[in-house]
Amino acid sequence: MAIKTLSAKAAAALDKELMSTGAFSIDQLMELAGLSVSQVVYRVHPLNKGNRVLVACGPGNNGGDGLVAARHLRHYGYQPTIYYPKRSKSDLYQRLAKQLEDLDVPFVEDFPSALKSTDHIVDAIFGFSFSGEVREPFPxxxxxxxxxKLPVTSVDAPSSWNIEEGPPKSGVGSSFHPEFLISLTAPKPLVKHFQGRHFVGGRFVSPSIAKKYEFEVPEYQGLDQIVETSPTDQKL
Amino acid sequence: MAIKTLSAKAAAALDKELMSTGAFSIDQLMELAGLSVSQVVYRVHPLNKGNRVLVACGPGNNGGDGLVAARHLRHYGYQPTIYYPKRSKSDLYQRLAKQLEDLDVPFVEDFPSALKSTDHIVDAIFGFSFSGEVREPFPxxxxxxxxxKLPVTSVDAPSSWNIEEGPPKSGVGSSFHPEFLISLTAPKPLVKHFQGRHFVGGRFVSPSIAKKYEFEVPEYQGLDQIVETSPTDQKL
Structure with missing residues (x-):
C-alpha cells in the first residue's frame, strides 16, 4: 500500500488554498507551524538535557517557521541562537526577527562557531518549495x-533533499540524515528515505481540505499540536 | 500589598505597543490569545465531562479571541456553537468566522435556546476596552x-463588569459571577472582585515589556500557554 504523502506541487496548492478559500493569513499559519516545531523540540530535547538550540533559517517560509519556533522555545526556557544569513525583506519576516531581538535572542553569522556552542539544532533552511541546487551560503x-554529531530537527524536509526523491545522490546533502523530522500538514514523498523519529504538525487542517488532498488529519492527542508517527504509517 | 494589575488604559497602551514596537500582528496576537483561552477550557472542562461549548462573541477583539478559541476547541474534539450577533466587518473577523464554518461549527442566533443544549459557556463578549452601558442585543x-447554572469561562473580564471597579452596582451584570476567568497578558483591576478560578494567558510578552508596564511574566510551565493563579497572588 502506498504512503499518503503530499507532492511538492500538492503542498503548494494546499498552502495557497488555506490562504484563499481557507481564509487563513500567513501570520496565523506560520504561528501555528512554528508552534508545532517548538513542541517537537520540547518533546525530543527535554529542557534539563541541554537547552541551547541553534536555529538555522532559510530565506523563505521554512525560515519563518524557524523564527516562530525559536520565539516559543525562548518562552519555554531554551536559549536559542539564530543563524539567518539571507533575511527576507518582507514585513512579516522582519517582524518575526524583531520579536526575537526583543527577547534578547542572538543572531549569529558564523555557523561553524555557533555549532560549537549549542546542544542541538533546528534545520529550517528549505521546505517543500525547495528544488534544484543549494545556493550560497548554504552548501x-x-x-x-x-x-x-549533534542532533538535528528538520522542518518539513531535511534541507537539500529533493521533495519527491529524498537525499541527493551525490554532493552536498547526500549524507545528511537528521534525527528528527516534522512534516507540516502532511508528509512529503521524501519521508520514504527518512530513518529517524517523525512527527506531523499543522492542527488547523479541516477534514474537508484533507479529504480534497487525499490525506487524513492525524489523531492529535489532548492539546498537542504535533503527533508522532512512523514515516511509513499507513494512516498517513 | 497591592495586586499588580493593568488598568484599562495601560492594557490598551500595551496592546498598541505590542503591535507597533513589539512588531506583532493582530492575527498573531489573537491566535495566541485564543489558543490560551482554549487551554483554559480544556483544563477546567475535560472532554469526557461534556464537550458541547457555547461561545458568545462580542463585536470587538474579545469576540475574535472567542472565535479563535472555538476553532482550537473544535480541533481538540469539543463541539462548539457560536453566538456572534454583531459581526465585525473587518477582514480578520470574517476570516476567523470562515475558518469555523469550514469545520462545520454552527452559528446560532437564539441565545436562550443555545443555552439549553450546551454543557458550558465561553463569555467572549466584552474585554478590557468595555465601558459604559451594555448595548443591544447583549443585555x-x-x-x-x-x-x-452552567459554568462560564470569561475572557479577560466578566462581560458587563467595569474594568476598574468590577460588577455593576445594579442592573444587568450586577450578579454575574463566572466560575472561570482568563486574564490576557495581565489581570485587570476587576480581579479583586472575582471569586472563581483565575488563569493568566499571553505567553508572548517579553520581560522588558512586562517591566515597562510594571507586571511580571507569570511562571508558565512546560508548553502551557496558561497558568493558574490566585486573583490576589502577590506575584502578579
Whole structure:
C-alpha cells in the first residue's frame, strides 16, 4: 500500500488554498507551524538535557517557521541562537526577527562557531518549495549539518533533499540524515528515505481540505499540536 | 500589598505597543490569545465531562479571541456553537468566522435556546476596552449568563463588569459571577472582585515589556500557554 504523502506541487496548492478559500493569513499559519516545531523540540530535547538550540533559517517560509519556533522555545526556557544569513525583506519576516531581538535572542553569522556552542539544532533552511541546487551560503551549512554529531530537527524536509526523491545522490546533502523530522500538514514523498523519529504538525487542517488532498488529519492527542508517527504509517 | 494589575488604559497602551514596537500582528496576537483561552477550557472542562461549548462573541477583539478559541476547541474534539450577533466587518473577523464554518461549527442566533443544549459557556463578549452601558442585543445575554447554572469561562473580564471597579452596582451584570476567568497578558483591576478560578494567558510578552508596564511574566510551565493563579497572588 502506498504512503499518503503530499507532492511538492500538492503542498503548494494546499498552502495557497488555506490562504484563499481557507481564509487563513500567513501570520496565523506560520504561528501555528512554528508552534508545532517548538513542541517537537520540547518533546525530543527535554529542557534539563541541554537547552541551547541553534536555529538555522532559510530565506523563505521554512525560515519563518524557524523564527516562530525559536520565539516559543525562548518562552519555554531554551536559549536559542539564530543563524539567518539571507533575511527576507518582507514585513512579516522582519517582524518575526524583531520579536526575537526583543527577547534578547542572538543572531549569529558564523555557523561553524555557533555549532560549537549549542546542544542541538533546528534545520529550517528549505521546505517543500525547495528544488534544484543549494545556493550560497548554504552548501557549507548543510555540509556542517552532515558532519556534526549533534542532533538535528528538520522542518518539513531535511534541507537539500529533493521533495519527491529524498537525499541527493551525490554532493552536498547526500549524507545528511537528521534525527528528527516534522512534516507540516502532511508528509512529503521524501519521508520514504527518512530513518529517524517523525512527527506531523499543522492542527488547523479541516477534514474537508484533507479529504480534497487525499490525506487524513492525524489523531492529535489532548492539546498537542504535533503527533508522532512512523514515516511509513499507513494512516498517513 | 497591592495586586499588580493593568488598568484599562495601560492594557490598551500595551496592546498598541505590542503591535507597533513589539512588531506583532493582530492575527498573531489573537491566535495566541485564543489558543490560551482554549487551554483554559480544556483544563477546567475535560472532554469526557461534556464537550458541547457555547461561545458568545462580542463585536470587538474579545469576540475574535472567542472565535479563535472555538476553532482550537473544535480541533481538540469539543463541539462548539457560536453566538456572534454583531459581526465585525473587518477582514480578520470574517476570516476567523470562515475558518469555523469550514469545520462545520454552527452559528446560532437564539441565545436562550443555545443555552439549553450546551454543557458550558465561553463569555467572549466584552474585554478590557468595555465601558459604559451594555448595548443591544447583549443585555439579555448577560442576564441569561447571570441566571444559568452552567459554568462560564470569561475572557479577560466578566462581560458587563467595569474594568476598574468590577460588577455593576445594579442592573444587568450586577450578579454575574463566572466560575472561570482568563486574564490576557495581565489581570485587570476587576480581579479583586472575582471569586472563581483565575488563569493568566499571553505567553508572548517579553520581560522588558512586562517591566515597562510594571507586571511580571507569570511562571508558565512546560508548553502551557496558561497558568493558574490566585486573583490576589502577590506575584502578579
Amino acid at each position: 557549507a551549512v548543510i555540509k556542517a549539518l552532515e558532519e556534526t | 439579555a445575554v448577560i442576564k441569561a449568563l447571570e441566571e444559568t
